[in-house]
Amino acid sequence: MIHALANPTRFLKIARPLTPILFWSGLLLALVGAWGGLTQTPPDYLQKESVRILYIHVPSAWLGMGGWSGLAIACFAFLVWRHPLANLAARAIAPVGAVFAVLCLITGSIWGRPTWGTWWEWDGRLTSMLLLFFIYIAWIALERADRERGGDGRIPALFGVAGTVLLPVIRYSVVWWQTLHQGQSLTLTQSSIDSTMLWPLLMTLPGFSLMFGGIVLMRMRAALASQRVEARLRRMAA
Amino acid sequence: MNHWPFILAAYAVVIAGVGGLSLASWLAMRSAERAADALRDRK
Numbered sequence: 001m002i003h004a005l006a007n008p009t010r011f012l013k014i015a016r017p018l019t020p021i022l023f024w025s026g027l028l029l030a031l032v033g034a035w036g037g038l039t040q041t042p043p044d045y046l047q048k049e050s051v052r053i054l055y056i057h058v059p060s061a062w063l064g065m066g067g068w069s070g071l072a073i074a075c076f077a078f079l080v081w082r083h084p085l086a087n088l089a090a091r092a093i094a095p096v097g098a099v100f101a102v103l104c105l106i107t108g109s110i111w112g113r114p115t116w117g118t119w120w121e122w123d124g125r126l127t128s129m130l131l132l133f134f135i136y137i138a139w140i141a142l143e144r145a146d147r148e149r150g151g152d153g154r155i156p157a158l159f160g161v162a163g164t165v166l167l168p169v170i171r172y173s174v175v176w177w178q179t180l181h182q183g184q185s186l187t188l189t190q191s192s193i194d195s196t197m198l199w200p201l202l203m204t205l206p207g208f209s210l211m212f213g214g215i216v217l218m219r220m221r222a223a224l225a226s227q228r229v230e231a232r233l234r235r236m237a238a
Numbered sequence: 239m240n241h242w243p244f245i246l247a248a249y250a251v252v253i254a255g256v257g258g259l260s261l262a263s264w265l266a267m268r269s270a271e272r273a274a275d276a277l278r279d280r281k
Contacts, residue, residue: 019267023260034249049241053248060252096259103255110248114241211256218263225270232277 006083008224019217026210030059033203041197053111055200058186059208060104064132065167067097067212071139075160078153085220087153090160091143092219096212098136105129116180124173125181132170135163 037055044051071093077086108126109119120126143156174183185192186201193201 038245038249050244052245056249056252096263099255099259103252106251107248110244110251114239114244208256211260215260215263218260218267222263222267222270225267225274228274229270229277232274 006081006085008085011085012221012224015217015221019214019221021214022210022217023214026207026212026214029203029207030211031207033200033205033207036200036203041200044197047115050111050114051197053107055204056208057104057107057111058201059204060100060107061129062205063208063212064097064101064104064129065170066209067093067100068132068136068163068167070216071097071160072164075157078157079161087157088220088223089216090157091223092216094136094140094143096215096219098133098140100208100212101129101133101136105133121180123179123181124177125170125179128166128170128173132166135166139163 033055037052041052043049071090074086074090074093077083078090105126108129112121113119139156139159142159143153146153146156174181186198191198
């Protein structure tokens with residue numbers, strides 16, 4: 001599968017129709033979920049109305065972490081098989097993941113003010129998420145510097161794989177350090193959220209994920225087209 | 239404390255962030271693909 005998609009022509013054949021499908025279906029799901037979360041669910045007995053922020057905060061956190069997982073897989077594929085498309089995928093994922101990580105931090109901070117009484121706390125979960133945002137920025141800077149110096153992409157790829165050590169720290173931070181951030185209320189198999197409040201989250205989570213995929217495909221297509229332009233201009237100049 | 243200003247601010251930040259990112263990515267893709275197509279047609 002990975003080897004088949006590593007061919008840019010074959011990749012574009014799939015990516016062109018897939019980009020609008022992922023983006024628009026994701027947007028529709030996210031909008032319905034956000035509408036449900038804002039207007040159709042009851043307020044939480046403890047968090048009151050501010051619980052509605054979680055319908056956008058949780059997908060942002062999920063995609064901030066999921067983005068780094070995708071980046072690390074692409075970096076690993078680049079290191080092992082040297083697929084140039086894997087490098088391109090990592091480059092496309094990084095800014096999108098960074099945006100979702102910063103959205104997670106901002107929406108969490110806005111949620112924290114009415115709920116905890118503070119905008120920020122140096123709690124395990126918040127601090128590890130902030131670190132994830134910083135390593136996204138560091139990876140983007142490193143990859144750009146490597147490319148400008150004519151590097152082979154191995155150093156940013158190694159950094160991308162090594163950065164995955166932060167993901168279990170974020171995931172288990174609420175278990176290891178029981179500070180301000182509440183424990184996990186949603187896993188792949190179970191949820192402690194009542195179904196009357198859960199359903200919008202089950203729409204915004206896949207909705208934002210599909211949009212994430214659509215945006216990454218747009219960025220990959222842009223990078224591939226730019227490479228084609230550069231290659232053709234070089235050939236014309238020669 | 240009224241929570242709604244916080245809720246609306248959080249949703250506005252996400253709309254601006256995801257909307258801006260989507261628009262920038264789409265514009266970059268469109269201009270790059272147009273440039274590539276224009277060069278191919280000049281062959």
